[in-house]
Amino acid sequence: MAKNIDIGQVQSIHDIETATALLHRHVGFDERIEDALLFAKEAHAHQSRKSGEPYVVHPILVAAIVASLTGDDSMVIAALLHDVVEDTDHTIEEVEERYGADVAHLVHGLTKIDVIRDAELIPSHSDEKLVVSALTFRKMLLASIRDVRVLVVKLCDRLHNMLTLDALPEAKQRRIAEETLVVYAPIAHRLGISFVKNLLEDLSFGYVFPEEKRKIDDYLKSHHHDMEVRLNGFRQKVTRLMQKHGMRVVDFEILSRIKHDYSIYLKMQRKGISIDEVLDLLAIRVLVREPIQCYTVLGLVHLNFQPLTTRFKDYIAIPKDNGYQTLHTSVFDDTSIIEVQIRTFEMHHTAELGVAAHWKYKSGGSEINLDWLQNLQYQGESVEDFYELAKTDLYSEDISVFSPKGKAFTLPRGATALDFAYAIHTEVGDRANSCLVNKAEVSLLTELHNGDIVRIITADEPVLRCSWVDAVRTSRAKQHIRINCKHRIRDIDTQTGLLIMAGIMQLNVTRIREWLRSHERLQNAWMIARDIDYLRDVLHHYLKELKSHGRFGGFFASRRFKLKPYVFGSIEVFSNHPVHDVVFDFCCHPKAGDEIVAFYSDGKAHIHHKMCQHAAQLIEIGEPMLFVRWKQETIYHYHMIVSMQNAKGALAEFLTYMANLGAEIISIELGKEKEEHIQLCELEFQSSEADINRLRAKIEQKIHIIQFIRTDDAYRSV
Numbered sequence: 001m002a003k004n005i006d007i008g009q010v011q012s013i014h015d016i017e018t019a020t021a022l023l024h025r026h027v028g029f030d031e032r033i034e035d036a037l038l039f040a041k042e043a044h045a046h047q048s049r050k051s052g053e054p055y056v057v058h059p060i061l062v063a064a065i066v067a068s069l070t071g072d073d074s075m076v077i078a079a080l081l082h083d084v085v086e087d088t089d090h091t092i093e094e095v096e097e098r099y100g101a102d103v104a105h106l107v108h109g110l111t112k113i114d115v116i117r118d119a120e121l122i123p124s125h126s127d128e129k130l131v132v133s134a135l136t137f138r139k140m141l142l143a144s145i146r147d148v149r150v151l152v153v154k155l156c157d158r159l160h161n162m163l164t165l166d167a168l169p170e171a172k173q174r175r176i177a178e179e180t181l182v183v184y185a186p187i188a189h190r191l192g193i194s195f196v197k198n199l200l201e202d203l204s205f206g207y208v209f210p211e212e213k214r215k216i217d218d219y220l221k222s223h224h225h226d227m228e229v230r231l232n233g234f235r236q237k238v239t240r241l242m243q244k245h246g247m248r249v250v251d252f253e254i255l256s257r258i259k260h261d262y263s264i265y266l267k268m269q270r271k272g273i274s275i276d277e278v279l280d281l282l283a284i285r286v287l288v289r290e291p292i293q294c295y296t297v298l299g300l301v302h303l304n305f306q307p308l309t310t311r312f313k314d315y316i317a318i319p320k321d322n323g324y325q326t327l328h329t330s331v332f333d334d335t336s337i338i339e340v341q342i343r344t345f346e347m348h349h350t351a352e353l354g355v356a357a358h359w360k361y362k363s364g365g366s367e368i369n370l371d372w373l374q375n376l377q378y379q380g381e382s383v384e385d386f387y388e389l390a391k392t393d394l395y396s397e398d399i400s401v402f403s404p405k406g407k408a409f410t411l412p413r414g415a416t417a418l419d420f421a422y423a424i425h426t427e428v429g430d431r432a433n434s435c436l437v438n439k440a441e442v443s444l445l446t447e448l449h450n451g452d453i454v455r456i457i458t459a460d461e462p463v464l465r466c467s468w469v470d471a472v473r474t475s476r477a478k479q480h481i482r483i484n485c486k487h488r489i490r491d492i493d494t495q496t497g498l499l500i501m502a503g504i505m506q507l508n509v510t511r512i513r514e515w516l517r518s519h520e521r522l523q524n525a526w527m528i529a530r531d532i533d534y535l536r537d538v539l540h541h542y543l544k545e546l547k548s549h550g551r552f553g554g555f556f557a558s559r560r561f562k563l564k565p566y567v568f569g570s571i572e573v574f575s576n577h578p579v580h581d582v583v584f585d586f587c588c589h590p591k592a593g594d595e596i597v598a599f600y601s602d603g604k605a606h607i608h609h610k611m612c613q614h615a616a617q618l619i620e621i622g623e624p625m626l627f628v629r630w631k632q633e634t635i636y637h638y639h640m641i642v643s644m645q646n647a648k649g650a651l652a653e654f655l656t657y658m659a660n661l662g663a664e665i666i667s668i669e670l671g672k673e674k675e676e677h678i679q680l681c682e683l684e685f686q687s688s689e690a691d692i693n694r695l696r697a698k699i700e701q702k703i704h705i706i707q708f709i710r711t712d713d714a715y716r717s718v
Helices: 007-012 016-026 031-043 057-069 073-080 092-099 101-120 131-144 148-163 170-190 194-208 210-222 224-244 261-271 291-304 345-357 371-376 381-388 417-424 426-431 475-505 509-518 522-529 532-548 554-560 613-620 650-660 692-700
Strands: 253-258 282-288 327-333 336-344 398-402 408-412 432-437 440-442 454-458 564-568 571-575 581-584 596-601 604-609 625-630 636-645 664-675 678-687 704-710
Touching: 007 057, 007 148, 016 031, 016 057, 031 057, 031 073, 031 092, 057 073, 057 148, 073 101, 073 148, 092 101, 101 148, 148 170, 148 194, 170 194, 194 210, 194 261, 194 345, 210 224, 210 261, 224 253, 224 282, 224 291, 224 327, 224 336, 282 291, 282 345, 291 327, 291 336, 336 345, 408 417, 417 426, 417 432, 417 454, 417 475, 426 432, 426 454, 426 475, 475 509, 475 522, 475 532, 475 596, 475 613, 475 625, 509 522, 522 532, 532 625, 571 604, 596 613, 604 613, 604 625, 636 650, 636 692, 650 664, 650 678, 692 704
Parallel strands: 282 336, 581 604
Antiparallel strands: 253 282, 327 336, 398 408, 432 440, 432 454, 564 571, 571 625, 596 604, 596 625, 636 678, 636 704, 664 678
């Protein structure tokens, strides 16, 4: 397993004898491997690396890393010979004759990677941006390399290159580190080899963002003792808890760790927080023998330590695409928040080594083709993380996606397929009906990744999606969705206003429309459905006209047209006809705060979402309508975690501020004391403010928010 090789030791080896000894510790005696070792030494006999050490030290150490990951003879031999064909006079035919077709196939694949790299990647001396060419390189790499073993060996090759990068000029160090972050770390992630992925990221991080790396390292060094004390204390508590409930020490293992540097940095950048606000900085990992025991341990942890319910994830029941399985949760322990990961020993093996944990290859075996590998061509979660870090002109917060014909479109990170549709053309976005991403049918709200190929399928008519305005990312998409929906809602409000007037005055819609047009009010008819005061004003002017003309009944109409308010929970209805009840029809299920309309039937107000198709049909046939609105004091429920000064009166001052905002506190709990003057506070509260973004902006004027969601509507989390 990966933990059996000491990466620090690998980095310190610079001579052939010590490198060979390390390789022998990870492979048993094998004539083919010994012969390949001798072959590599002879082939590279007169070559040296930039550091001055014998070149062959590099392939020997790569082979040692490969052996520790897989134990596969063919892969070890390919690692020993991976530079022979490209850098010496030996041919691939010679390799095949000497070691067989399987080894030759692997060496050919590794040589092919270097050929693609030379063709596609911008050279290190260029001033052009690396990211686009690196993404193209990665796409072509994954499209052309059909055997996952080639990628595993190449990742080990890149890992050793990163361990020895200090021998190169500074500009080349940075270029190779950037390439590693964009190309190789995401591949390691997708293959599930977290052991290699984390090392590649942290090694690259120091070259790409040296100042940020130094700050994080300084923090971890200065707080190391305190963090170790807290971790060890929590680990002992969990150990005693498991033993108390009948679990033997020999049947489980508890590991502890501090989040690795690059992942800390990513978390800080994503959330805009400082390192002391990273909630999962400290973690333990509980390893057990059986999957059912994972849930037993989870129950013990949650019953004895207060969990942060929003941070629980079950990747055992629903594994990640790369096979990763683990239970994730975070709990309070005195003044600390600690992440707890629970998995079996087998799951741990898979999580650390990914595909290398389960594929056993034999010499002379056939080529391994993994169909799912082709799906990696246009996926790259870590690349989006990399883009988000945009610190200099080299990095962009943009992603590049492609039309089926290969035309590139630049979109911001987090953009959806619908954003892409609007980027093509406004009409395409308006009529977008469905889409294919990398030939797979997905939702129009699917988040796109670098290199995705997107095909938009359009409808004959525009499709309104007013509730999606907050789900798209680009201002172009948001603007056009708002414009279209504003026009549609204005049309609905105009029709609704006419029907409300018709119902009140017992006249047909044609007469109402003509009266409004003659009084130059028709263009504002939409206001009748939205503003009760405007509706009353229109009625007042109509009655005034009746009286001025002395028409029969004009003096009695004021009573007949008088609107009475009816309140049913959070709904207010205004009508001059008796309303006994409010009914929410089952076709659209409007939520509090949604745009709504009301139809009048049998003394009841039937409530629909304003964009409901069934409501549109009722409006079209002229069903009687009522003025309806949400009651002004609707209450919304919120959950929030904030970081506050651990000073006398700070909590009271903050609670007073919340009270002044009209918030009613339901529960409050003080958590982790992150350092001497900072602590976390978790609270539940109610507010009449429906706009979560506006409320958050007000609160952030006073305090730093780490997490903020509306618990009565999960789709409004920010």
